[in-house]
Amino acid sequence: MGRGLAFVMDAGIALMIFLVILMSIATLWAETYRHVYGIGEMSPLKRRAVDVSELLVKTGGDPINWYELNAVNDSNTYSLGLAREENVLDRLRLDKLNETNKTVINTIFGLAGEGFELTVTHNWTTSPNVRYNITTLNGSAATVYTAERIVLLDGERAALRLRVGR
């Protein structure tokens, strides 16, 4: 193998490695950009409604036994979750949430400038039977976003609707 050829092979290999690295970076950058753009495009109200509803139906809250506290406030409860297990709501947690100060719930939800309305309804498509309705939402709120989640409550299907508005 002559010197010239060895040089060309070196350059070729180096170029290929360089291009692979460059393309990997570009792919990663494009995906990150798309993700950031998607989040940025989603309205803050929608983002909050979706995120809070996710916490409610997928987690039990933090601390996990927050519903056993005498008085729930933003110093002893960091996150409110209603699930006994994924998509299965716990009536004890719902009852405690129902008797908790609404302003405290608003604060723990992270909805300082917004109001919310949480409803849990059985037979929501045929003859709606509202089991819980907890709200701080002002009736004159100009912009409202609704996140609906499908769950089980007492072994029956239910719809959890979280409306967030300002």
Place this chain on the structure above:
Amino acid sequence: MRGIVATLDAIVALVIAVFVIGATMQLLSKPPARPDDYLYKYSMDVLTVATKDGSFAQGFDGDWTRLAGLADSMSSNVCYNLTVTNATGYQAYNRERDCGPHENAVVGRRVVSDRTRVYTAELEAWYK
């Protein structure tokens, strides 16, 4: 040989320049819409509840009405295509509300079992 070295340099520079220009053009254009995060969570809710309330189990016993009822209770502005398929491609169940073009559809998947075989429940959903 000097001439060839100069040409290689030029080719490498050209490739990089084309690549950088292409990447810049792509970044300046609006990226394609990202599938809706909320709709995906909603689809997964349906599959999770169907698993936990025994809709799939009842379906494998021959009665799919419970699963059909759950799928139909999805919000009216959501179109869907629900399939339950095993590894050989056999489709045990299919139900759809085909009410518009499949734009930005999301697909939720969950593995379910009839106690002997494993199936994939797939719920494709998109806005009307």
